[in-house]
Amino acid sequence: MPAEDKYAYPPADERTYVGRRMGRVDGTAKSTGHAKYTYDYNAKGLLYGAFVRSPYAHARIKNINTSEAEKMSGVKAVEIVQKPGSEIYWAGDEVVAIAAVDEPTVRDAVRAVKVDYEQLPHLVIDSEEPPHNIPPDTSPLGLDDLEDMARNQVPTAQMVKEINERGITFKPEEAPLDRMPADIAKAVKSAKQKPAEKKPPAWYKPAAAETQGDADAAFQAPEVVISEGLYGLPVITHCCLETHGAVCEWTDSDHLLTHVSTQYISGIPGQMAEVVGIPAANIRQVQENIGGGFGSKFGPDRWGIYSAKLSKKAGGAPVKMMLSRAEELEVAGCRPSAYARVRVAAKKDGKLTAWDSFGWGTGGPGGGGSPPIPYLIRDRVPNYRIQWTAVVNNIGPARAWRAPNHPQACLITMAALDDLAHKLGMNPLEFFKKNIELTGPRANIYMDEFPVADELMGWSKRWHPRGDKTPGPIKRGLGMSMHTWGGRGHQSECDLTIQPDGSVTIKMGTQDLGTGTRTAILAVAADTLGLTPQQITLLYGDTRYPMSGGSGGSTTIGGVSSATRRASVDARDALFLKVAPVLGSTPEQLEVVKGQVRVKGQASKALSWKEACAKMGAVPINAHGKNLGGRDPLMNSGVGGVQMADVSVDTEAGIVKINKMVAVQDCGLVVSLETAESQCYGALIMGISYALFEEKVMDPTSGRMLNPNMEFYRLAGIGDIGELVVHMMVNKYDGRGVIGLGEPPVISPGAAISNAVANAIGVRVPMLPLTPARVLAALGEQKGENA
Amino acid sequence: MIQFEYLSPSSVKQALGLLSPNWGDTEVLAGGTDLLGLMKDFVLTPKRVVNIKHVSGLEAIRSEGDGGARIGALVTLDRIVEAAHIRQNYPALAQTVADAASTQIRNMATIGGNLCQRPRCWYFRNGMGLLPKTPDGKSMVVEGDNRYHAIFGNEGPAYFVSPSTIVPLLIAYGARLRIAGADGERELALEKFFRIPGSDAEREHDLKPNELVTEILLPSAKGVRAANYEVRQKASFDWPLATAAVALRMNGSAVESARIVMGAVAPVPWVSQEAAQAIANKTINEQTASAAGAAAVSKARSLSHNNYKVKLAAVAVKRALLVAVGQTVPDLSTAQRGGGA
Amino acid sequence: MTTNNKSSGFSRRDFLKISSIAASVPLVAGPKVIEVAGQEVAVHGPGAVPVTLSVNGKRFNAELEPRVTLLDALREHFDVTGPKRVCDRAECGACTVLIDDRLVYSCTTLAIEAQGKEIVTAEGLGGGDRPHAVQSAFVNNDAQQCGFCTPGFTVAAKSFLDRNPHGHDAEIAHGLAGNLCRCGTYRGIHGVVAQMTGREPQGNAGTTMIASRATPSSKGDA
Numbered sequence A: 001m002p003a004e005d006k007y008a009y010p011p012a013d014e015r016t017y018v019g020r021r022m023g024r025v026d027g028t029a030k031s032t033g034h035a036k037y038t039y040d041y042n043a044k045g046l047l048y049g050a051f052v053r054s055p056y057a058h059a060r061i062k063n064i065n066t067s068e069a070e071k072m073s074g075v076k077a078v079e080i081v082q083k084p085g086s087e088i089y090w091a092g093d094e095v096v097a098i099a100a101v102d103e104p105t106v107r108d109a110v111r112a113v114k115v116d117y118e119q120l121p122h123l124v125i126d127s128e129e130p131p132h133n134i135p136p137d138t139s140p141l142g143l144d145d146l147e148d149m150a151r152n153q154v155p156t157a158q159m160v161k162e163i164n165e166r167g168i169t170f171k172p173e174e175a176p177l178d179r180m181p182a183d184i185a186k187a188v189k190s191a192k193q194k195p196a197e198k199k200p201p202a203w204y205k206p207a208a209a210e211t212q213g214d215a216d217a218a219f220q221a222p223e224v225v226i227s228e229g230l231y232g233l234p235v236i237t238h239c240c241l242e243t244h245g246a247v248c249e250w251t252d253s254d255h256l257l258t259h260v261s262t263q264y265i266s267g268i269p270g271q272m273a274e275v276v277g278i279p280a281a282n283i284r285q286v287q288e289n290i291g292g293g294f295g296s297k298f299g300p301d302r303w304g305i306y307s308a309k310l311s312k313k314a315g316g317a318p319v320k321m322m323l324s325r326a327e328e329l330e331v332a333g334c335r336p337s338a339y340a341r342v343r344v345a346a347k348k349d350g351k352l353t354a355w356d357s358f359g360w361g362t363g364g365p366g367g368g369g370s371p372p373i374p375y376l377i378r379d380r381v382p383n384y385r386i387q388w389t390a391v392v393n394n395i396g397p398a399r400a401w402r403a404p405n406h407p408q409a410c411l412i413t414m415a416a417l418d419d420l421a422h423k424l425g426m427n428p429l430e431f432f433k434k435n436i437e438l439t440g441p442r443a444n445i446y447m448d449e450f451p452v453a454d455e456l457m458g459w460s461k462r463w464h465p466r467g468d469k470t471p472g473p474i475k476r477g478l479g480m481s482m483h484t485w486g487g488r489g490h491q492s493e494c495d496l497t498i499q500p501d502g503s504v505t506i507k508m509g510t511q512d513l514g515t516g517t518r519t520a521i522l523a524v525a526a527d528t529l530g531l532t533p534q535q536i537t538l539l540y541g542d543t544r545y546p547m548s549g550g551s552g553g554s555t556t557i558g559g560v561s562s563a564t565r566r567a568s569v570d571a572r573d574a575l576f577l578k579v580a581p582v583l584g585s586t587p588e589q590l591e592v593v594k595g596q597v598r599v600k601g602q603a604s605k606a607l608s609w610k611e612a613c614a615k616m617g618a619v620p621i622n623a624h625g626k627n628l629g630g631r632d633p634l635m636n637s638g639v640g641g642v643q644m645a646d647v648s649v650d651t652e653a654g655i656v657k658i659n660k661m662v663a664v665q666d667c668g669l670v671v672s673l674e675t676a677e678s679q680c681y682g683a684l685i686m687g688i689s690y691a692l693f694e695e696k697v698m699d700p701t702s703g704r705m706l707n708p709n710m711e712f713y714r715l716a717g718i719g720d721i722g723e724l725v726v727h728m729m730v731n732k733y734d735g736r737g738v739i740g741l742g743e744p745p746v747i748s749p750g751a752a753i754s755n756a757v758a759n760a761i762g763v764r765v766p767m768l769p770l771t772p773a774r775v776l777a778a779l780g781e782q783k784g785e786n787a
Numbered sequence B: 001m002i003q004f005e006y007l008s009p010s011s012v013k014q015a016l017g018l019l020s021p022n023w024g025d026t027e028v029l030a031g032g033t034d035l036l037g038l039m040k041d042f043v044l045t046p047k048r049v050v051n052i053k054h055v056s057g058l059e060a061i062r063s064e065g066d067g068g069a070r071i072g073a074l075v076t077l078d079r080i081v082e083a084a085h086i087r088q089n090y091p092a093l094a095q096t097v098a099d100a101a102s103t104q105i106r107n108m109a110t111i112g113g114n115l116c117q118r119p120r121c122w123y124f125r126n127g128m129g130l131l132p133k134t135p136d137g138k139s140m141v142v143e144g145d146n147r148y149h150a151i152f153g154n155e156g157p158a159y160f161v162s163p164s165t166i167v168p169l170l171i172a173y174g175a176r177l178r179i180a181g182a183d184g185e186r187e188l189a190l191e192k193f194f195r196i197p198g199s200d201a202e203r204e205h206d207l208k209p210n211e212l213v214t215e216i217l218l219p220s221a222k223g224v225r226a227a228n229y230e231v232r233q234k235a236s237f238d239w240p241l242a243t244a245a246v247a248l249r250m251n252g253s254a255v256e257s258a259r260i261v262m263g264a265v266a267p268v269p270w271v272s273q274e275a276a277q278a279i280a281n282k283t284i285n286e287q288t289a290s291a292a293g294a295a296a297v298s299k300a301r302s303l304s305h306n307n308y309k310v311k312l313a314a315v316a317v318k319r320a321l322l323v324a325v326g327q328t329v330p331d332l333s334t335a336q337r338g339g340g341a
Numbered sequence C: 001m002t003t004n005n006k007s008s009g010f011s012r013r014d015f016l017k018i019s020s021i022a023a024s025v026p027l028v029a030g031p032k033v034i035e036v037a038g039q040e041v042a043v044h045g046p047g048a049v050p051v052t053l054s055v056n057g058k059r060f061n062a063e064l065e066p067r068v069t070l071l072d073a074l075r076e077h078f079d080v081t082g083p084k085r086v087c088d089r090a091e092c093g094a095c096t097v098l099i100d101d102r103l104v105y106s107c108t109t110l111a112i113e114a115q116g117k118e119i120v121t122a123e124g125l126g127g128g129d130r131p132h133a134v135q136s137a138f139v140n141n142d143a144q145q146c147g148f149c150t151p152g153f154t155v156a157a158k159s160f161l162d163r164n165p166h167g168h169d170a171e172i173a174h175g176l177a178g179n180l181c182r183c184g185t186y187r188g189i190h191g192v193v194a195q196m197t198g199r200e201p202q203g204n205a206g207t208t209m210i211a212s213r214a215t216p217s218s219k220g221d222a
């Protein structure tokens, strides 16, 4: 048998846990309040840290006076974060860090610090269309530019192109090449070095237009149907319920113990070592649970670094630095906005021929990445012209937000295509089917999913052309959308030990964001060893255990499942080697079933797990599993999902209510079905939330966020979700291996809901969130009122 | 919160004695659902907090012989919802209170605190002042994001909206308020309690810093058809964008007299004579209710971002009228809004 | 609840003369008693004062300033960390606890006010070391992801079910609106209420047609 085959998963009917609902293994700890998070970490002598923050969106620090704070009793350490002379680019940026004996005291001390600022002009509003005539920046790129681009998730291909065309102002060795995607590092190494140009500050950074075919000609072709529209969605926040933060303490003069609330446990030491001045090996990061991240918690951030620095100053005492809700929403999470004027054309039969868009958006001071529009079909639309202008403003720094750039691209694209389908007089489902080849390799998956979604939603039976004709102000409509995502597993390693007494321990330095990582690891190991999850101890969440990649981009499940499977198979086979002689058989003839090691097909020739392990002698079995990255057949990339929404709109009050949503989702081989479904339900709800409610509202004059709370930064509540139906494409694509699921289902809801509202009320509401103000304005425009 | 000294007086007199005659020095703590948030945000920085929850005599709901009611200032919202007398005689009130805030807040918040709660204006709550100004003296609200601000009574400098969702209905019922102060007790119509501040030194209600609201007096609602309608975006636990409360006395099927009060539209609960006149002596149906809604907003003046609220206020008035006479109104979900005759 | 501690010997009859409050605030800790309107009243703070709380049947003592909330007292002083601090403004429900069986936000209650009352948090909901049936139902319905909102939600759900033994969708939407979840576990929570009220959950139960649950014994902590 080829070496790799032994790791392949058995078929569905031979699995007890993998692909089934088995219950979240950490469920009871969470529901009874015993699960511990960074925020819950209490230690003797714990100090509390807090930041003095800039009240201005754009300013230069002139003077800092901390003397009064330093004199206060209970204040243990003060650190200047940004020195006088530094320029501040968003309100809430950190200026001074303080640690004190308790939280009230540290908040008092923060208020006692006096900082003088020179205010500079700011821009925080981004929805207005930028001028079209600004030439793209062709000046060579500095390291800061690259960092900005990375922060804003500018697609790798685009970054490579810009590096090649514009050149760089620094020496390649100065760049953190080992932390860059390989293609970008390669481009940097071969880029032309040029002297830096003095660039005047600019609010708008247009990128060069990207084209394919001849868009102008395609729009002028005879017999094409053209639809035009404006679509967009504002900056929103992550609003993790556990705010960002960390507890750090020096266990001795050169060892640091950190509890950063993070999506990347293994990555914390490497990111902190240089700034705190000790080798990464001397830093230990521990985290049992994390209360939400959604892409915003990969680095130690200033709170991680400064809790360590303050701790050092305070003689090593642990310093807890957790952001308040207002701080969280102002500085710790921002999904870039995206707006676009779009023109699309199709032949009368519905075949899409051309796309033309002028888009813009902001991710704060770094501008904003261009979402991959037209979404799903970009590589295959015969003609397009895509223009994008990054708005550089002071709204706060962008962070990856669950499926970076995809919900934006999806809304703009699917809404534009839905409008085109309407113009063509086509049912959107038929329109999407007609153009399905444009989606490329996943076309067959969508085609498999369409009928399931259709049936669960009753689409074909209930769909009506735009504008519900039912009398009365309540109008009902259906909308749909599709999405994809990569989601190949990250690098991940696993140590699995079987002791002679039969106990089994797994060690992995991974984290469980609530996605069910622990449950999935135990499902794989339990199935492979023929045990129950309860018989296996999982040690995780600590840099003392084998490394695992960051939990972002839906990379965790692929990475950890493969590493676990490999370690489990190897350990099991090592056990078979020891036990085979006892059972008078060969290792190849053995199997593990329900806590027994037995000869295949001979139930009588069996040992209990405990008896079998006792045959090992005194030496435990230790197996190390490591996935094979890009060439690992146990994991894969590229999922397909279809979603449909059923909404009612009160056209007098402008209120949108979700009646029902259907998500049909593929992710290759489903490892943990129940937690996978929960991911989809959760994503639908998060999607409903950004479709209807979420918006980071900025004040133009003060440059501050006006809704840094959970009262006017609205999240969907339990009454806002309607009926949710999730269908995982189980057992259909198992052969593709395991693919990540965290991001994909959150991509489509905005588009599906926007399309459903258009179908209900007969007019497009251009921007999310679909608030009464916007719905009424769209209806007013339809009636010719100037709303 | 800054440090404060904390006292729990046991009588109204004692409480009054502990309150400073100047705003800012002391604050009254009832349920705390509003006060503590304001203190955490340093919007209020009292040096003394006077907890009135142990003050005797303010925690009862009493029924009057004629069917009227007196509600002590310390009665929590959940008790109003559950009180048999209120459910029978003021069903719209029970429903409206049940729809306010969340279960937890209703268990904590007092009706006195509800009347005295401070505006939710995001400039105010972010520490920029109740009448916030830009460095060059313009209103930050007018220049800025005023999507939730006033469409009536917004000649300046006040642009916030009166927050309580309960008060408009109480005013429609003709509620009066008893207030205790150093010089004894006074009584006034609830609508007179609210006023539009003209300067930063004033608050949005007619209460001296060393006075206490002690009781709400509800006249008998026999023969009154009342309803409250709130336009809220979320199904529950969400500040409404506009509300309307109506209390009607009928003569057969025609309206004899009407009190129509809008909420979340002005710095004070906004009593609409226009709407009341529009409906006088008429039978309420879709057309007349619509006309009353239109009349209610005929003098509205929107700011740069809140034109939609004019429409919502009209819809709220129209639907409140229809609910009051037992007609069905469009409803996206049963949990969404209060009603009841 | 105010403790008379005359030993400090602080008494002021003519309180109205106190125009400057700051001047009237001695910086010594411990309740003092002053006389107002012919009655005595204790002055707590502004410094730390002794506070005793009864939480999940256990008594806890600490010296706390009056400005410390019940939530912070529980979490930071008594290491009862089930209640979470999320908004700290009565907006989200993560800090939900029962005080004398009433559902409240502990972030918006002063610790000093909660003395002499029975406080129950998620940790104590089951009355002992065992989870409450509602908490088990959260596990059964996978009504949790990151779990940060969950302890507060379980307390709210238990209280809701006590008062609405037949709670239906509209009542859930209204009665449990005081708790927010960012991961999106509301559908599971509908399932919890359905299970506890003996109903079938509304709507399609997911990928049911294809995969059944594994053996029930696989539920619970590993």
Ligand SMILES: Cc1cc2nc3c(=O)[nH]c(=O)nc-3n(C[C@H](O)[C@H](O)[C@H](O)COP(=O)(O)OP(=O)(O)OC[C@H]3O[C@@H](n4cnc5c(N)ncnc54)[C@H](O)[C@@H]3O)c2cc1C
Residues within 6 Å of the ligand: A711, B027, B028, B029, B030, B031, B032, B033, B034, B035, B036, B073, B074, B099, B100, B101, B102, B105, B108, B109, B110, B111, B112, B113, B114, B115, B116, B117, B118, B163, B164, B165, B166, B167, B207, B211, B212, B213, B214, B237, B238, B239, B240, C089, C090, C091
């Ligand atoms: C997230 C959220 C949502 C909400 N939603 C709604 C809603 O939908 N509808 C609604 O109506 N309200 C709503 N509220 C407001 C809530 O109802 C009020 O906060 C509450 O009623 C205030 O009562 P309290 O007893 O907690 O007052 P406190 O917070 O104790 O006091 C509030 C103010 O009134 C003063 N005060 C209190 N009692 C007296 C008295 N007897 N005499 C003189 N002054 C007094 C205090 O000094 C303070 O300034 C919401 C609040 C929050 C936080």
Ligand code: FES
Residues within 6 Å of the ligand: C084, C085, C086, C087, C088, C089, C090, C091, C092, C093, C094, C095, C096, C105, C106, C107, C108
């Ligand atoms: S933390 Fe108390 S309600 Fe949010």
Ligand code: FES
Residues within 6 Å of the ligand: A241, A291, A292, A514, C144, C145, C146, C147, C148, C149, C150, C180, C181, C182, C183, C184, C185
């Ligand atoms: S489970 Fe994460 S916030 Fe609710």
